Amino acid sequence: xxxxxxxxxxxxxxxxxxxxxxxxxxxxxxxxxxxxxxxxxxxxxxxxxxxxxxxxxxxxxxxxxxxxxxxxxxxxxxxxxxxxxxxxxxxxxxxxxxxxxxxxxxxxxxxxxxxxxxxxxxxxxxxxxxxxxxxxxxxxxxxxxxxxxxxxxxxxxxxxxxxxxxxxxxxxxxxxxxxxxxxxxxxxxxxxxxxxxxxxxxxxxxxxxxxxxxxxxxxxxxxxxxxxxxxxx
Amino acid sequence: xxxxxxxxxxxxxxxxxxxxxxxxxxxxxxxxxxxxxxxxxxxxxxxxxxxxxxxxxxxxxxxxxxxxxxxxxxxxxxxxxxxxxxxxxxxxxxxxxxxxxxxxxxxxxxxxxxxxxxxxxxxxxxxxxxxxxxxxxxxxxxxxxxxxxxxxxxxxxxxxxxxxxxxxxxxxxxxxxxxxxxxxxxxxxxxxxxxxxxxxxxxxxxxxxxxxxxxxxxxxxxxxxxxxxxxxx
DNA sequence: AGCGTCATGCTAGGATCCAAGAATGATCGA
DNA sequence: TCGATCATTCTTGGATCCTAGCATGACGCT
Numbered sequence: 001x002x003x004x005x006x007x008x009x010x011x012x013x014x015x016x017x018x019x020x021x022x023x024x025x026x027x028x029x030x031x032x033x034x035x036x037x038x039x040x041x042x043x044x045x046x047x048x049x050x051x052x053x054x055x056x057x058x059x060x061x062x063x064x065x066x067x068x069x070x071x072x073x074x075x076x077x078x079x080x081x082x083x084x085x086x087x088x089x090x091x092x093x094x095x096x097x098x099x100x101x102x103x104x105x106x107x108x109x110x111x112x113x114x115x116x117x118x119x120x121x122x123x124x125x126x127x128x129x130x131x132x133x134x135x136x137x138x139x140x141x142x143x144x145x146x147x148x149x150x151x152x153x154x155x156x157x158x159x160x161x162x163x164x165x166x167x168x169x170x171x172x173x174x175x176x177x178x179x180x181x182x183x184x185x186x187x188x189x190x191x192x193x194x195x196x197x198x199x200x201x202x203x204x205x206x207x208x209x210x211x212x213x214x215x216x217x218x219x220x221x222x223x224x225x226x227x228x229x230x231x232x233x
Numbered sequence: 234x235x236x237x238x239x240x241x242x243x244x245x246x247x248x249x250x251x252x253x254x255x256x257x258x259x260x261x262x263x264x265x266x267x268x269x270x271x272x273x274x275x276x277x278x279x280x281x282x283x284x285x286x287x288x289x290x291x292x293x294x295x296x297x298x299x300x301x302x303x304x305x306x307x308x309x310x311x312x313x314x315x316x317x318x319x320x321x322x323x324x325x326x327x328x329x330x331x332x333x334x335x336x337x338x339x340x341x342x343x344x345x346x347x348x349x350x351x352x353x354x355x356x357x358x359x360x361x362x363x364x365x366x367x368x369x370x371x372x373x374x375x376x377x378x379x380x381x382x383x384x385x386x387x388x389x390x391x392x393x394x395x396x397x398x399x400x401x402x403x404x405x406x407x408x409x410x411x412x413x414x415x416x417x418x419x420x421x422x423x424x425x426x427x428x429x430x431x432x433x434x435x436x437x438x439x440x441x442x443x444x445x446x447x448x449x450x451x452x453x454x455x456x457x458x459x460x461x462x463x464x465x466x
Numbered sequence: 467a468g469c470g471t472c473a474t475g476c477t478a479g480g481a482t483c484c485a486a487g488a489a490t491g492a493t494c495g496a
Numbered sequence: 497t498c499g500a501t502c503a504t505t506c507t508t509g510g511a512t513c514c515t516a517g518c519a520t521g522a523c524g525c526t
Contacts, residue, residue, distance in 0.1 A: 057393075063237060065519095083394060086320060277479080277481065299508070
């Protein structure tokens with residue numbers, strides 16, 4: 001068994017997963033020892049993993065006092081979306097001239113899944129467990145759509161940074177659905193995906209870029225709406 | 234003595250400094266032991282520092298085979314500049330409405346220093362040592378100008394990511410000056426700084442944004458020119 | 467009774483130790 | 497003489513141990 005990855009890396013991924021899934025909520029303190037026993041390793045690789053996550057901005061170190069999962073202020077949340085809007089629109093523009101028919105088909109398929117997830121979410125079951133599962137589906141379908149674009153753009157650095165910005169707020173995504181006002185926003189999100197596809201199909205890089213930018217900023221509005229509704233509840 | 238920073242952090246900064254200064258050139262392998270004795274600590278904090286730098290993209294880990302200072306391919310170099318162009322233009326736009334007269338004065342002062350450094354560099358002494366010092370001055374004067382904008386924009390995440398993109402190629406900056414063709418590019422760089430200032434003074438955020446974007450992309454052209462000249466020599 | 471100080475316990479940071487994997491060079495065979 | 501294989505050495509990755517700093521609670525003083 002030749003490990004071409006180190007334990008610290010694997011653990012970093014698993015902790016990251018736990019953070020973005022919301023299992024480790026923002027603000028919670030991470031004890032090195034309990035992480036080490038959870039993953040059945042010593043504290044050393046755990047600490048290295050935490051260093052990595054700290055550099056990514058997911059957790060913050062307080063010397064001699066441990067690490068805690070980063071909480072984003074409203075301003076930071078906004079910033080993260082602004083960054084993502086710029087990087088994603090750039091990626092979309094880069095992707096436009098490279099798009100093959102196969103890519104286009106894949107993109108449409110991803111959009112189809114997203115559309116289904118959106119409708120399912122709008123049906124909004126009262127059961128909390130079901131709701132959580134559906135929002136989780138919705139989020140990953142959404143990511144799936146955007147990931148196709150990143151792949152086609154073939155720009156590793158941009159992809160890395162954009163996803164890092166995306167991750168930084170996924171832990172905040174309670175994504176509690178709201179009323180008809182929020183429904184309209186979900187609907188718009190879906191429509192915008194199709195518009196981006198249309199622009200890409202037409203080979204209109206500039207247009208796709210502008211659409212992608214607006215789309216991400218609109219997603220921010222959606223998230224803010226949802227967060228406000230959640231905080232009132 | 235209450236250390237409000239940890240040794241791993243300090244060492245990460247010092248290694249980073251050594252990398253961007255060119256002391257540790259791209260491609261060189263870093264031995265944990267010699268780093269640890271150089272900084273008079275054990276290997277543990279060194280490794281944590283390296284993890285951090287790896288997450289920042291400055292060095293790359295090869296499991297069981299150590300770390301090496303990252304070399305950027307031409308494509309990655311381009312990507313880094315594209316990212317910086319987007320983020321810096323965004324920061325410029327954000328800075329525009331926040332700019333106070335004091336900020337403007339500071340910006341003009343920074344530009345003055347940059348202008349002086351540019352002229353000094355264009356005088357181009359034959360002495361290698363002097364040339365190295367002047368290019369180093371030029372680079373930091375340039376950074377100084379842009380840093381004012383970042384500070385005014387007051388957007389920590391954007392600043393962090395943009396500087397990270399900037400750092401990723403500073404190690405490559407041999408910045409060997411070329412002929413009159415390159416001189417024109419230096420000259421343009423200087424002019425563009427002034428244009429950005431003018432737009433900011435006029436409160437024209439959109440204009441400043443577009444100028445900043447073009448400016449960074451032009452800097453890329455300058456760097457590529459210089460690198461080509463250097464590789465021929 | 468309230469506040470300040472000190473002692474004890476707990477957790478993180480750093481050092482050292484051990485094991486496992488890769489490179490290098492020597493030796494043996496063709 | 498050239499190549500392949502095996503042993504040795506070097507370096508990294510991980511575990512354990514030690515130390516130092518923060519926190520918390522008890523005790524004493526005002």
